[in-house]
Amino acid sequence: MAHHLHQRLRHEVVLRTLDVLRVERLTPHMQRVTFGGPGLHGFHSTAPDDHVKLFFPNRDGELVPPMLGPGGLEFPAGREPSPMRDYTPRRHDAARGELVVDFVLHGDGPASSWAAQAAPGQRLGAGGPRGSFMVAGDFDRYVLAGDETALPAIGRWLDELPAGARATALIEIPEAADRQMLPSRAGIEVCWLERGGASAATSPLLEHALRQLPPTEGDSFYWIAAESDRARAMRQWLDRQGVPKDWIRATGYWKADTAAA
Ligand SMILES: Cc1cc2nc3c(=O)[nH]c(=O)nc-3n(C[C@H](O)[C@H](O)[C@H](O)COP(=O)(O)OP(=O)(O)OC[C@H]3O[C@@H](n4cnc5c(N)ncnc54)[C@H](O)[C@@H]3O)c2cc1C
Known part of the structure; x- marks a missing residue:
């Protein structure tokens, strides 16, 4: 069995303030926000599943991001801290000074609610990426499976895979209108799985599609992100x-509220 060498990179944590430059409703459940401004200077992101911590306005509408202290992230005392959530740098263009983040509009939650009303001129706090996991580039096939929260990372995987690579993407989305164009130089198959009203926490579509994948010659790497x-x-x-x-990287991108189930 071939050995495939992954690499872990560590980055110095930098906290920033990002300005919203543009907002675009990509699909019914995906809001694209392009950030920029002087706070983005020096940002870099090296792997498709990198993530940044974004800090959103608190319940008083104030941005109260942390500072970097000896013990890590430290929020100022006496004020409600900004809620923080993880998001994927979907695309970063250092020359233009732009960072694109795609937000799923799933309903209530500081991040989703903020994204639904986002407008140019607003600001968010951001930190990271703190590290990058560079998956070995010599697998015969990459299987990328995830729900809509994984779509930004899967889109970036497909953008960045080189010509000659092969990938199969299994992507679960709320409805057909949530499909996106996913360009790639690699040889790709994309399978859209539409939930049609079923819950993202309990839908079985991704699991079924994964089980039904025809076997291929050679080694496959599996990247998975969902509830x-x-x-x-x-x-x-x-x-x-x-x-x-080490041919599998499966990450919980969000946690279903079991009390509500
Ligand atoms: C490494 C990483 C990268 C991520 N990248 C992205 C990204 O690029 N784009 C993106 O949209 N998300 C991404 N996520 C997922 C995102 O961080 C979570 O969905 C997050 O919980 C959203 O925060 P919120 O404030 O909107 O909701 P929360 O306050 O966290 O949750 C409120 C309620 O909504 C439910 N909920 C949360 N997320 C979802 C969902 N997607 N569908 C249905 N119910 C949900 C919770 O169970 C809870 O009941 C990523 C997560 C990780 C770990």
């Missing part, structure tokens, strides 16, 4: 199929 329990279950299924552990 935490679902991502874990898909990893466990791949484990049971005998896929080596």
Whole structure:
């Protein structure tokens, strides 16, 4: 069995303030926000599944981001801290000074609610990426499976895979109108899985599609991101199929509210 060498990179954590430059409703459930301004200077992101921490206005509408202290992130005392959530740098253009982040509009939540009303001139706090996981480039196939929160990372994977690489993307979305154009130089197959009203926490579509994937010659790397329990279950299924552990990267991108289930 071939050995594939992944690389982990660590980056110095930098906290920034980002200005909203543009907002575009890509699809019914995806809001694209382009950030820029002097705070973006020096930003870099090296892997498709990098993430930044974004700091949103608190319930008083104030941005109260942390500072970097000896113990890590430290919020100022006496004020409600800004809620923070993880987001994927979908595209970064250092020459133009622009960072694109795609926000799923899933309903209530500081991040989703902020994205729904975002407008040029507003500001967010941001930190990171703190590290990058560089997946080995010599797999015969890359299987990228995720729900709509994974779509920014999958889109970036497909953008960045070189010609000659092969990838299969399994993407679960709320409805057909949430499909996006996903250009790539690689040889790709994209399978859109539309939930049609089913819950993103319990839908079985990704799991079924993963099980139905025709076997291919050679080594496949599996990248998975979805609701935490679902991502874990898909990893466990791949484990049971005998896929080596370091050919799988499965991450919970959000946690279903079990009290509401
Ligand atoms: C590494 C990483 C990268 C990520 N990249 C992106 C990205 O690029 N774009 C993106 O949109 N998201 C991304 N996410 C997911 C995002 O961080 C979560 O969905 C986050 O919980 C949204 O915060 P919120 O404030 O809107 O909702 P929260 O306050 O966290 O949650 C409020 C309620 O909404 C539910 N909820 C949260 N997210 C969803 C969802 N997607 N669908 C349905 N219900 C939900 C929760 O269960 C809870 O009941 C990423 C997560 C990780 C870990």
